[in-house]
Amino acid sequence: MKELTLAYHSLSETDLDTTFNTGSLVAPDQLTLREIIAQLEATYCGSIGVQYMHTTSTEQKRWVQQRLESVRSTPTFSPAEKLEILDRLTAAEGLERYLHTNYVGQKRFSLEGGESLIPMLNTLIQHGGSLGAQEMVIGMAHRGRLNVLVNVLGKAPALLFGEFEGKYANNGDRTGDVKYHMGFASDMMTPAGRCTSPWHSTPRIWKSLARWCKVRFVPAKTVGMMPVATKLFRWYCTGMRHSRGRA
Structure with missing residues (x-):
């Protein structure tokens, strides 16, 4: 999927250690591109499939995003x-x-x-x-x-x-x-x-x-x-x- 490649966003491997603002990502305000990718892969590339970006309500999307990204899609159960x-x-x-x-x-x-x-x-x-x-x-x-x-x-x-x-x-x-x-x-x-x-x-x-x-x-x-x-x-x-x- 080309949208998930670095080149699609005018980036390359030389940018992996560059610091970027994380935006709405549930993370510190700034991380390196390498750290951002690692967090996204941990959250969305595991065994749990997630589909919520089609939701029209930004508040609802942020609600789902918060619960997924805060635990990297790996909740802790007793x-x-x-x-x-x-x-x-x-x-x-x-x-x-x-x-x-x-x-x-x-x-x-x-x-x-x-x-x-x-x-x-x-x-x-x-x-x-x-x-x-x-x-x-x-x-x-x-x-x-x-x-x-x-x-x-x-x-x-x-x-x-x-x-x-x-x-x-x-x-x-x-x-x-x-x-x-x-x-x-x-x-x-x-x-x-x-x-x-x-x-x-x-x-x-x-x-x-x-x-x-x-x-x-x-x-x-x-x-x-x-x-x-x-x-x-x-x-x-x-x-x-x-x-x-x-x-």
Whole structure:
């Protein structure tokens, strides 16, 4: 890629030890070109792929940049955090292998290759709960939905396996990939406090309880997930205001 060569920027190897202003780079105000390149390679040329420069908001781009460049894309995790990440990755991979082995030939939108989504979503929900979030709405495309339902939201695996075998909580003439179109809601444990985890096949409005983080899963086509998720969230907020008014 010519944009990443020294010549493209009218530079050469003779400039490597020249000092330059670092601009928005998360680094001291001035570094040699050699040091700047080394930092950029450590951050963006490792095993983590990053794409955020297309974002129109400068504030959002700087937010991502700060978190990547300040640790060179190598965050430090405690042993407990590493074990939690490994546990979530293992659970995600294990579910995909089980479905692939036991339901051969059935239509499946696997998460294989993207298992890191599971610990990522789990971290977002847990961190959001610690910051006081009480409601989250997840809207996503087909790929990986079932894994998110089981390994993030806590849907009972037996229910999922039953759906693969044509058994549904609400009897009816259901065929095809309907299991990918099922809504779901659950209460999740967060660092801010304890909560129960009932399972629901249809959305409902809960009375607001501090320290609870309630998560709704919205099945939607890729092009339509945001409007659906946004509408559900607004519907919930309206219900919450009415509930508080009656309290």
